[in-house]
Amino acid sequence: MSKKYSIFITVLFCLFLFGFGIALLVLPDREFSEQENRYLTQFKAPTLDSVFGENGQFMADFEKYVNDQFPLRDQWIQLKAWSERLLGKQENNKVYFGTDGQTLFAQFNALPDEALAERVDYVNQLADNVIVPVYFSLIPDKTYVWADRLPDGAPRVDNGSTLDRAQALCSEWVTWIDLKNVLQGGDVFYRTDHHWSTMGAYQGYQALMTSMTGSYTQLDTQPTLVSDRFYGTTWSSSGAGWISPDEMYTWVPEGGLTGNTTVTRYPEGLPEEGSLYDLSKLEQKDKYSMFLGGNQPLGVVKNANNPDGPRLLIIRDSYADSLVPFLTPHFSEIHLLDLRYYKLSIADYIAQNGIDQALVLYSVPNFVTDSNLLWIAK
Numbered sequence: 347m348s349k350k351y352s353i354f355i356t357v358l359f360c361l362f363l364f365g366f367g368i369a370l371l372v373l374p375d376r377e378f379s380e381q382e383n384r385y386l387t388q389f390k391a392p393t394l395d396s397v398f399g400e401n402g403q404f405m406a407d408f409e410k411y412v413n414d415q416f417p418l419r420d421q422w423i424q425l426k427a428w429s430e431r432l433l434g435k436q437e438n439n440k441v442y443f444g445t446d447g448q449t450l451f452a453q454f455n456a457l458p459d460e461a462l463a464e465r466v467d468y469v470n471q472l473a474d475n476v477i478v479p480v481y482f483s484l485i486p487d488k489t490y491v492w493a494d495r496l497p498d499g500a501p502r503v504d505n506g507s508t509l510d511r512a513q514a515l516c517s518e519w520v521t522w523i524d525l526k527n528v529l530q531g532g533d534v535f536y537r538t539d540h541h542w543s544t545m546g547a548y549q550g551y552q553a554l555m556t557s558m559t560g561s562y563t564q565l566d567t568q569p570t571l572v573s574d575r576f577y578g579t580t581w582s583s584s585g586a587g588w589i590s591p592d593e594m595y596t597w598v599p600e601g602g603l604t605g606n607t608t609v610t611r612y613p614e615g616l617p618e619e620g621s622l623y624d625l626s627k628l629e630q631k632d633k634y635s636m637f638l639g640g641n642q643p644l645g646v647v648k649n650a651n652n653p654d655g656p657r658l659l660i661i662r663d664s665y666a667d668s669l670v671p672f673l674t675p676h677f678s679e680i681h682l683l684d685l686r687y688y689k690l691s692i693a694d695y696i697a698q699n700g701i702d703q704a705l706v707l708y709s710v711p712n713f714v715t716d717s718n719l720l721w722i723a724k
Contacts, residue, residue: 436497441584444495448589449537450580451489451496456503457714459511465713466515469706471723472661473519475693478702481558482516483523484509485542485550485665485709488535505710523557525550536592539578540711541634544569544595544668551672558703559676563603569595572625576633594633596623602674604651612644620645622671637667643687647673647680654678656702661685661692661722663712685718692724 436443440453457465466482473480489496490505506526513522529535534546542550548565555562576592600622601607609620620639627636638645647670649655655678660666662682673680681699683692696704706722713719 439583442500446495449495450584452580454711463515465719466512468719468722470517476696481521481705483707487711491529528553536578538581538592544597547668569597572596573628598671604675606650607674608648610646611642613642645682649674652678659701659704661706663708665709685721
């Protein structure tokens with residue numbers, strides 16, 4: 347390599363770094379990434395404590411800021427994914443490429459036994475604190491249900507073992523509902539997202555209602571296609587531009603299976619009218635928020651055609667959003683609490699709202715990672 351060529355490469359590299367540095371300073375910061383479906387880190391002005399304090403948090407925060415606000419970040423993520431694939435690798439950004447070439451799996455690590463025991467004990471404490479029946483169920487994720495699509499080298503976490511351990515840890519006052527072998531078929535999850543699909547939610551509904559009420563409604567209609575352009579959160583962080591989008595379906599009329607269902611959302615603490623399916627959300631990147639309008643601390647679904655039915659409280663993650671439409675004929679009211687946003691006593695809520703049954707329902711990955719579960723026992 348000649349001296350002139352070495353100088354040229356060095357100058358080119360410096361110009362590259364300088365150019366991106368200038369772009370980082372000049373371009374406005376993005377608040378939200380549509381592709382990754384998350385809020386991006388914003389710049390935090392340094393303080394004496396953040397720079398020289400014991401934690402020295404400024405540099406860590408600044409590194410996150412640069413990573414999130416890096417110019418052309420979305421394009422770089424996709425370029426890296428393509429290069430990893432061309433090199434024969436099966437993973438990018440903690441997302442594994444399925445052997446079918448069209449399914450994505452988010453990396454998931456098992457929870458130590460003591461941590462799982464702590465979380466199940468929160469459910470046991472809830473049962474001790476209330477006088478209504480408490481049901482508990484965990485939804486296995488698609489790395490378990492679609493294990494045959496996992497590539498070689500991908501971590502294989504046995505959700506079945508986790509479910510068995512969770513069941514064994516339940517007290518006598520908690521009724522366990524086993525979903526370990528319920529989800530069957532090639533369409534029970536979205537290929538590009540971590541959620542179960544409408545078909546998966548329907549299969550889960552059948553098992554839950556069989557255990558809780560002894561029966562379920564057998565649908566004699568076909569699901570309705572509402573979008574064929576759904577890219578989920580797993581795809582958003584993968585950069586896998588070659589993956590085709592998922593299809594999204596509804597299966598229950600807007601008024602519920604009884605035709606007289608209303609939805610009230612409390613996104614900011616104040617009530618607002620909602621719907622089982624908010625089709626306007628299909629115009630956004632986060633199309634899964636079509637179900638019940640997306641994340642919210644509290645939601646209440648009422649069935650005026652079953653006024654004497656029981657009132658159900660579901661302490662849940664977002665998997666319940668696509669499940670609720672199927673539940674509507676069985677209850678007079680369905681109350682939904684998301685502990686990521688709701689920070690008040692669950693026992694008080696049950697007493698104050700005349701709740702007859704409580705269901706704790708989470709996907710396995712969310713149950714083992716959500717630090718807000720301690721609020722179940724409050």
